[in-house]
Amino acid sequence: MNSDKSRNYPPVFNHEPEPSETKEKKRDMSQSAETACAEVCVVDPSPGTDFGLQNVLDVLKVTLKTRYEHVVEGTDKIGRGALLRMIYTELYITEEQSEAIQYQHEVRQVESACKKIPCEIPISCQDIFKTLPDQQRPIRVVLTYGVAGIGKTFLVQKFTLDWAEGLENQHISAVVLLSFRELNLVRDEQYSLLELIHVFYPTLQSVTAEQLTVCNLLFIFDGLDESRLLLDFTNRKLVSDVTQKSTISELLTNLIEGNLLPSALIWITSRPAAVHQIPPTCVDRMTEVRGFTDSQKEEYFRRRFINKELSSRIISHLKTSRSLYIMCGIPVYCWITATVLEHMLTTEERAELPKTLTDMYSHFLLVQTKKKQKYHEGQEMIWQEITSADREVLLKLGRLAFEHLQRGNILFYQEDLEQCGLDVTEALVHSGVCTEILKRESVIFQKPVYCFVHLSVQEFLAAVYMFHCYTNRKTEVLQNFFSKDISSLEDFLNS
Template sequence: MKDKTLSLSDLLHVFFPETKDLEISSGEYKVLFIFDGLDECRLSLNFKSKVKLCDISESASVDGLLINLIEGNLLPSALIWITSRPAAADLVPSQCVHRVTEVRGFNEPQKEEYFRKRISDQSLANTIITHLKSSRSLHIMCHIPVFCWISATVLEEMLSEAERGEIPKTLTQMYTHFLLIQTNIKHEKDYEKRLKDEDMILKLGKLAYRQLVKGNLIFYEEDLRECGIDVTEASVYSGLCTQIFREELGLYQGKVFCFVHLSIQEHLAAVYAHIYFTNENRNVFDKTKQSFFTKIPNQKKYHSLSELHQRAVDEALPSKNGHLDLFLRFLLGLSLESNRTLLRELLTQTGSCSYNKEETVQNIKQKIRENRSPERSINLFHCLNELGDDSLMQEIQDYLTSGKIRGTKLSSSQWLRGCGVTDEGCAALTSALRSNPSHLRKLDLSWNKVGDSGVKQLSDLLQDPHCKL
């Protein structure tokens, strides 16, 4: 409704006809508005706008109504509850926000509880839990319930059958196996035999990529048409791949579509970017009107996959909300031969191009050394993990054991986050920090297995007035 002009009372009457008989501005009623998914809103919410509305019968653009409602100009006594990913929540000025609650997903015990409840065979559940714990990147992701569901789907099938290739140890392997399983389910449904996997995956991938870079999670008819998908075709996709692509009924727009989870959109976007490069030697980041199926004259040709990776890293790093972080991890992971083999099971026409993994690794290491954002650095570490490269971690371990660390200035990428510090390690750490003088000012112990005694030792240390940490 971004092009509509109407009043707040008219807007409410469209969606909630029963409000026609209620004088909601009279103060007789307590009103609560729930905006579920501010990050999915395509209206440009400009809170610096000078348009002030106080009367619910006064007409304005829909984004103007939302802004004035959130700012408390319209219906100042109304309560407003907004759900959103953190980056979009920051759009709302802090003076308009009275309380913030963060939903963090599963904690450590709940991760295990999920698999024990989801999988009836407890021996298999134990095997899956043990496998996930053996991979730090997978275990960390298990705080996201949808990732637990995807992992359970993949590992239950792979571990309960005869050995079928390498059990996924990275994020990219897990999601690519999940995509394979879903296309196999499509075959079982035997729906529309003329519908090829290649066409469906490439069209959905193109949609996923184009909307991801725009920050869109809900798609309308015009978005589909841009990628060569009509509404009927999209309905078929959602009927075949119910665990990937979903059709929903929008209140005003009729049918709308989305991927079941943002991470699935990010994976398909990476698959599209990888295939577009290897098949066509073209880069999705080139700002030209491009079609996967038509060649554009005089468009730059690329020769090494490392060029795509370097460009993707450069595009992802400046992002304020990290919207390309997971996409980047998937894109890099797809370059490994094991994942390219999986892709060949999905797509018969997968091209090849030269690739120097070491070039990509060195570029990422350099970015880690230059980058000042901890969030981006952490994601780049995960990128190295997707590439199967632990050389930087090894460098850090060598520093720690060499005895030469005294005169070394660590970059933010080398602070101690997620590197296996336990209670025993905390005792040594506390002792070192009590040394006179200890120059350490900042320490990140997230994702370490520090128990009560370790926490107590560090707490006692922090209470010491001489401690600079």
């Protein structure tokens, strides 16, 4: 089941905290570990004196290094994380024209990209703001797009980590990385730009408006496609002072247009469907993350597994299936593939290795379900078997996936899970099925956010749910989705 119908508008998020709730959390944030870090890292400050701008910016680097040096790939596992520098594989990034953006289903975009003979000069993420020899004007606003799971978030985190460790782009005074998932939670409130920075970066609490205007700032806004902000570049209020209160949307539009902090660099990431929210006249450089080249695919698996024989077997198997090999251009799909094939090649399972996308997703659900099974002593569950309880949970996840796919949602909150009959504590903690298929995002203002590990996993579960509805004659669900009567299985599969 493809979600073409959901790609023409930004996702809608439900059940986000009210303004009163976020205010309370912001007060808590101002006393966070980041502030404590600021007090520890500054050497012998005299009582009553300003730490000094440079000292504060140095503490910001420590904070960002701590935040991004460890990452979790795929599903969230508390207490576990890999060093980003150890697992990161360079992505293939090219400069694009806005008219070249594709709007078909994202899987088809991956297939199309593989058919291209690249004649472009790839751009390193560290050179994203550097002008090419034939470019005259400086690069101030960069818009980077790519399909879901292609590695955009890891890309900006790697850029930020390299800056924080003093390796690249040291002409930048401070990097302020904000996700639209975070900004959505304060979209109904009014801040000055200075206040907004203080809310999300308590380390910078002591930075004044005057100091902010002389800094070489880089704002990174990650995940435009997840934004619930109305970015109106036509009727927006002019904001040119960092102490002037305004809506979050107006702060962003004025930053992007250069009315507010005109010297600041802006980097926005997005899936292709949301790129149109930013006027082309405001963008100095448009780049596309193409994902992994063939050599980078192999590098990913060799980095992932210390066992060279295992990585070689996985690479060899993928090369026997064109569809699987193409999809491994998407980093998160490499993770799904690695999860499945590692399990199948290192356990006693005798099932045939998956050769199609449907096989791979089916095995992924089985592997993730089986990981949390409580085996009876001396007994193991047969590979194809899942318990009726697990089957029920998977169908509820399928309902969640389907209903929110129709609404364009890719993020869910606890209330959304409960509306589909999923008990968060029981399903996510005890059975573990949901934690393996859903990814719990970092707590933003203490409100957990959930999403499927990849859009295609959400689509697959939605398709499983619809097939279940068809085989069990749940006509109401089918009639609400299909515009015509479905009389046969062939009609259903062709719809």
